[in-house]
Amino acid sequence: MLALLIVGALGTAFSAVIDPTLTEWRLLETDHEQVMFPIRDYILEVKAFRPDVYDTNPLYTELFKTDKPTTMMALLFAGNWNKQVGRLVWNNIKYVRPYDIAIEECDARYQAYPVFPANGEKEQIWAWNFFEDHVELTCNGVMMYEQNFDEGDVNPRKPGLPEKCRALGDAEVDRITFKHMAGEYIRAVPKDGIIVEPTTSPLDVPTLPKEDEDFTTEPTEAATEEEDLDDNIFAEIYPTCDCWTVECGYCSNLECTVQHDIVNSPIDIQVTSEVHWREMNSIMLYDEEGDAIGSFQWSLKGILLTGCVNCQTPPAIRNIQPGSQASWVFSMTQENEALVVRISILGEVLWEQELIGECAERYGKADRFAFFDSTCEGKFIFVKSLMVAGDRITADCAGACNGE
Known part of the structure; x- marks a missing residue:
């Protein structure tokens, strides 16, 4: 969690x-x-x-x-x-x-x-x-x-x-x-x-081990009062609001997206959701003008990145128990002359793909994201200092998750 x-x-x-x-x-x-x-x-x-x-x-x-x-x-x-x-x-x-x-x-x-x-x-x-x-x-x-x-x-x-x-x-x-x-x-x-x-x-002083960062840490004792939380917490846990709705214009309404410089940001997209064989975990990606540039989808069966990646998942992902909840990280980083896309779980890179040429140029412009075919049970980390949420990205997905 x-x-x-x-x-x-x-x-x-x-x-x-x-x-x-x-x-x-x-x-x-x-x-x-x-x-x-x-x-x-x-x-x-x-x-x-x-x-x-x-x-x-x-x-x-x-x-x-x-x-x-x-x-x-x-x-x-x-x-x-x-x-x-x-x-x-x-x-x-x-x-x-x-x-x-x-x-x-x-x-x-x-x-x-x-x-x-x-x-x-x-x-x-x-x-x-x-x-x-x-x-x-x-x-x-x-x-x-x-x-x-x-x-x-x-x-x-x-x-x-x-x-x-x-x-x-x-x-x-x-x-x-x-x-x-x-x-x-x-x-x-x-x-x-x-x-x-x-x-x-x-x-x-003993040093800490270095590994892929996981920015989720337990609150300190000092952050138990509401006023302490206001001062110290710069991230909130939001549901994965589904943008494939009439209200969100089937993922065309930017109020249902999160502005985030994915490639250059110090933090990645961090999600907790159930993982299945056929049902996909899906993220829609947009450029800075708000135009959709493609979607990233993955399940225990396959990994898709519109126009650039269509492959089977590696054994490390297929070994996840179907229906279990996984806290996963989606990242895109510019490394040398390539754009590298990754899925990580618990700090371990389970899949990565190097994008070059037109694919690197296309997805290197990713400046917004949204979730689709998602449920209110899924959660993601919204970092206030580095992300800008549309009006419908709220703790209850603008009322869509009131039944929780």
Whole structure:
């Protein structure tokens, strides 16, 4: 059963003023943490720990998704949590092939490190330093990467480059979401100030395992009163409102959809529903203009993505007991020059498909979603800070679920 989602915020959600305690090392306890961070005024330092076991030259097919045990990600926002302006992705090892680092808005593909981070030491100090015209990344004081905002790559498969790179340089970044970084530490170093050293060694604190994030966590004791919930919860559990109705214009009424930048968002579509052989779990996808671009459907028997995918489900999905409830995650991520579509359950990827060419271009525009042929028994996580719900996406599906 999906639980309520608690924000792992380290600052005030409505102010660009940094939490003063963030100038000391702060543990990232989960794989999805949000902080207020004016990145022009502070250097972002990350204390990371190289895993004991890693592969510097995995097969290409293993790199369809980022190598979570070695990968760190920072999503940059300006003004509010709906305005993402940058995505930084880097690793704490050096790959044989250049899969080490990329700024999504500047690099057409990943770049290589000049040397192995921290000369192979387990503990590493990474520093992101943003300037008006460029950005630098160092590890233990060694320059690992730099990018001039006026010199972003040009690539026809990534429209918007290099303009997005310059826009990132101009953006007033004031908040960051950290992903895949549970167990790492962050701190803000004033560019003209004094670093406050931690009173205890981070190595004394056990680190958390890294795996595909599941943002559903049990509420803390502090979030038991209604006023605490209002302050801390940034997600709600909604029924999977069926858009294939007269009121919803058979999925043409945008008031029955949820606006969500699926490809670039730090969170995916998370659903709990019954799984059967013939009955499909179905999601309609729309572009930013509100035009339907296709549907994604899956069951124990098959997986369909309109015009691009029609296949049998893999054994990992067929082994699910028919009629049982499953909490599943639908995701689409841009990786290198492909769009990768996935189904995950309990953090494990059970199916994935790489889309290229016209299919990647088509579904890479997904900006809204809705459920169809669905029931009020199904649930999904609505994240207030990252999604915009149509008027008919409510706790009772605009009255359609009153009988519950």
